Amino acid sequence: MQPVTPIVNGTPREVVVEPMQTLLAVLRDQLGLTGTKEGCGTGYCGACTVLVDGQPVNACLYPAVDADRRDVTTIEGLAADGGALHPVQAAFIERFGLQCGYCTPGMILAAASLLAENPQPSAEQTRAALAGNICRCTGYQTIVAAVQDAAARLREQGRSGETPGTRSSIRSRA
Amino acid sequence: MQYFEPNFIDEALVLLDRFAPHARVLAGGSLLGFGVRARPSEATAIVNVKRIPALREISFDGATLTIGALVTAREASGHELIRAHAPLLALAASGLGARQLRTVATIGGNLCSRHNAADISTALLACDARCLLADIASGPTSVFAVDFVRAQSDPRTLLTAIEVPASDAVVDYQKMQTRRAFEMAVVGAAVAVELDGGTVRAARVALGGAAATPVRAAQAESWLRGKPAGAAAAREAARIAAERDADPPNDAHASAEYRRQLAGVLTERALHEIFDLAGGAR
Numbered sequence: 001m002q003p004v005t006p007i008v009n010g011t012p013r014e015v016v017v018e019p020m021q022t023l024l025a026v027l028r029d030q031l032g033l034t035g036t037k038e039g040c041g042t043g044y045c046g047a048c049t050v051l052v053d054g055q056p057v058n059a060c061l062y063p064a065v066d067a068d069r070r071d072v073t074t075i076e077g078l079a080a081d082g083g084a085l086h087p088v089q090a091a092f093i094e095r096f097g098l099q100c101g102y103c104t105p106g107m108i109l110a111a112a113s114l115l116a117e118n119p120q121p122s123a124e125q126t127r128a129a130l131a132g133n134i135c136r137c138t139g140y141q142t143i144v145a146a147v148q149d150a151a152a153r154l155r156e157q158g159r160s161g162e163t164p165g166t167r168s169s170i171r172s173r174a
Numbered sequence: 175m176q177y178f179e180p181n182f183i184d185e186a187l188v189l190l191d192r193f194a195p196h197a198r199v200l201a202g203g204s205l206l207g208f209g210v211r212a213r214p215s216e217a218t219a220i221v222n223v224k225r226i227p228a229l230r231e232i233s234f235d236g237a238t239l240t241i242g243a244l245v246t247a248r249e250a251s252g253h254e255l256i257r258a259h260a261p262l263l264a265l266a267a268s269g270l271g272a273r274q275l276r277t278v279a280t281i282g283g284n285l286c287s288r289h290n291a292a293d294i295s296t297a298l299l300a301c302d303a304r305c306l307l308a309d310i311a312s313g314p315t316s317v318f319a320v321d322f323v324r325a326q327s328d329p330r331t332l333l334t335a336i337e338v339p340a341s342d343a344v345v346d347y348q349k350m351q352t353r354r355a356f357e358m359a360v361v362g363a364a365v366a367v368e369l370d371g372g373t374v375r376a377a378r379v380a381l382g383g384a385a386a387t388p389v390r391a392a393q394a395e396s397w398l399r400g401k402p403a404g405a406a407a408a409r410e411a412a413r414i415a416a417e418r419d420a421d422p423p424n425d426a427h428a429s430a431e432y433r434r435q436l437a438g439v440l441t442e443r444a445l446h447e448i449f450d451l452a453g454g455a456r
Binding site: 018022052056 | 177211
């Protein structure tokens with residue numbers, strides 16, 4: 001068993017893990033953060049997408065030991081401290097970018113990391129960036145529209161290029 | 175199951191030797207996890223090599239690009255030195271899986287998977303890449319990537335880096351997948367062509383999914399030498415690659431017949447692209 005301290009949504013969380021335990025198991029079963037969903041469990045569907053140091057990973061494949069002292073952003077950590085939704089979350093609601101909602105946490109985090117790298121993605125670039133996230137309700141049109149809308153909101157707010165998890169990491173280390 | 179995080183290559187080699195053949199090297203973990211979780215008793219030690227900085231280095235000395243085995247597909251697709259000196263690797267890495275996988279999947283892991291259609295391995299074959307290996311008994315050695323992917327894995331050996339010789343080749347990578355983001359290629363063709371004006375000086379053609387391992391299409395390569403760049407040469411070289419170089423397996427993903435056809439189609443597309451690019455540049 002191995003002690004590791006991932007910085008989850010800005011807060012260092014000490015956990016003890018098996019060597020090949022997944023980050024998904026730690027988040028859901030040890031930390032109770034059930035917003036991250038398990039879909040296929042084999043890295044194909046993207047439902048379990050979280051951000052590690054701002055980059056999307058499949059939490060069902062990611063070894064928990066590798067999250068030690070790194071910033072992990074889950075859907076629970078995307079909204080601001082006061083509870084105001086992240087522009088990607090707000091846009092998904094307003095544009096009906098979800099049906100059953102199971103793929104949504106992963107979809108939103110993948111979208112947020114895309115917008116951090118590319119503040120004004122085309123529809124095609126958006127589709128390519130979300131290619132690792134399956135929606136079995138097949139609501140892709142509204143999802144792409146929501147991401148484009150979120151991009152516009154972030155630009156209006158002057159938050160273009162903001163990497164999710166970056167602010168929290170500064171906070172946690174201060 | 176014991177767990178180790180060595181800080182130096184030698185430390186990792188001692189561990190691999192001590193626990194052989196039951197030690198497992200943990201790189202990105204996207205493939206290793208399945209095996210270990212499915213058969214936990216077969217692995218007695220996990221050697222996580224991510225704390226070894228030397229395995230992440232990327233350098234170019236004017237003649238050779240050296241890429242640490244832990245460099246990820248994401249890094250390989252965007253790194254300035256790799257884009258400049260191994261564009262074929264950058265191209266193949268940029269299309270590997272989805273973003274989530276590219277964040278973690280490593281070049282070394284791709285080679286060590288010895289999957290017959292692994293994108294990065296196929297591209298490295300066409301780069302004439304060499305694999306730098308180390309084990310505690312014999313110290314550092316190197317083998318061509320084409321030999322590495324068809325050799326059996328040695329449980330005491332660590333793949334530390336990949337060397338790609340500088341080349342002025344024009345390159346392209348073409349692949350066919352059943353789905354864009356999730357599947358390995360059914361067949362991939364990585365092609366690098368060095369040209370003198372409108373004539374092929376040398377060509378390197380690597381095929382993934384067209385044999386038991388990624389392979390070089392040696393007969394197509396030797397036929398291309400000295401031929402004028404153009405549609406006729408692309409067609410004939412592709413025919414030779416499909417009919418003589420490919421030796422495709424029949425498996426659940428695709429029939430041998432389909433793979434052979436794809437080997438030809440994708441090689442021809444890649445050559446077209448290369449000849450067009452080179453023609454535009456002249």
